[in-house]
Amino acid sequence: AQSVTQPDIHITVSEGASLELRCNYSYGATPYLFWYVQSPGQGLQLLLKYFSGDTLVQGIKGFEAEFKRSQSSFNLRKPSVHWSDAAEYFCAVGSAGGTSYGKLTFGQGTILTVHP
Amino acid sequence: GAGVSQSPRYKVTKRGQDVALRCDPISGHVSLYWYRQALGQGPEFLTYFNYEAQQDKSGLPNDRFSAERPEGSISTLTIQRTEQRDSAMYRCASSGRTSGSRNEQFFGPGTRLTVL
Numbered sequence: 001a002q003s004v005t006q007p008d009i010h011i012t013v014s015e016g017a018s019l020e021l022r023c024n025y026s027y028g029a030t031p032y033l034f035w036y037v038q039s040p041g042q043g044l045q046l047l048l049k050y051f052s053g054d055t056l057v058q059g060i061k062g063f064e065a066e067f068k069r070s071q072s073s074f075n076l077r078k079p080s081v082h083w084s085d086a087a088e089y090f091c092a093v094g095s096a097g098g099t100s101y102g103k104l105t106f107g108q109g110t111i112l113t114v115h116p
Numbered sequence: 117g118a119g120v121s122q123s124p125r126y127k128v129t130k131r132g133q134d135v136a137l138r139c140d141p142i143s144g145h146v147s148l149y150w151y152r153q154a155l156g157q158g159p160e161f162l163t164y165f166n167y168e169a170q171q172d173k174s175g176l177p178n179d180r181f182s183a184e185r186p187e188g189s190i191s192t193l194t195i196q197r198t199e200q201r202d203s204a205m206y207r208c209a210s211s212g213r214t215s216g217s218r219n220e221q222f223f224g225p226g227t228r229l230t231v232l
Contacts, residue, residue, distance in 0.1 A: 043224050090158050090159070102211065104159070108156070
């Protein structure tokens with residue numbers, strides 16, 4: 001069964017500092033990996049996704065993530081955080097086949113607080 | 117509309133009552149997914165449809181939960197004889213003009229269900 005672990009429940013950074021949010025997954029084959037962001041009162045918005053190819057993927061709002069198969073990780077990074085990045089971030093793994101085709105399994109989320 | 121809409125946005129009900137939650141996907145999207153999100157957790161898969169066919173309902177917690185999408189567009193998630201443990205945010209997502217797990221899932225704002 002697929003699963004996702006986000007080890008950090010809450011992270012606080014200063015505006016302008018760099019950010020890395022950790023994500024570890026468990027999946028039997030090549031995973032489809034996603035990062036979503038959730039702002040208060042909003043739906044989930046896709047930041048970026050990995051299916052195959054280049055292991056460093058670029059997303060919206062200046063975010064990037066690197067797929068490392070050997071570590072079963074897909075960490076999200078941003079070189080300089082803005083106050084508007086404060087939100088909850090979810091890593092997810094997608095099922096590529098079988099009866100759960102397309103189903104996403106999410107981690108428990110990391111809440112990001114940005115100090116001015 | 118441009119995005120996925122859900123109604124009602126908030127629902128408060130008494131234990132034992134039935135509730136129906138509605139999802140209106142992005143026009144033309146083939147796949148529709150239902151997730152449930154408890155406080156402090158990531159979304160958890162409930163069920164999904166391709167067109168009007170329910171492909172996977174393995175995430176529905178018990179037989180009090182059911183979903184339909186009779187015309188391949190709007191979907192309704194029904195919870196019968198609600199219990200306090202059903203209180204959560206219920207999220208709907210739609211994807212793809214063709215079916216496929218690589219398609220981005222677009223999430224609605226959710227329905228916050230509170231069972232008293």
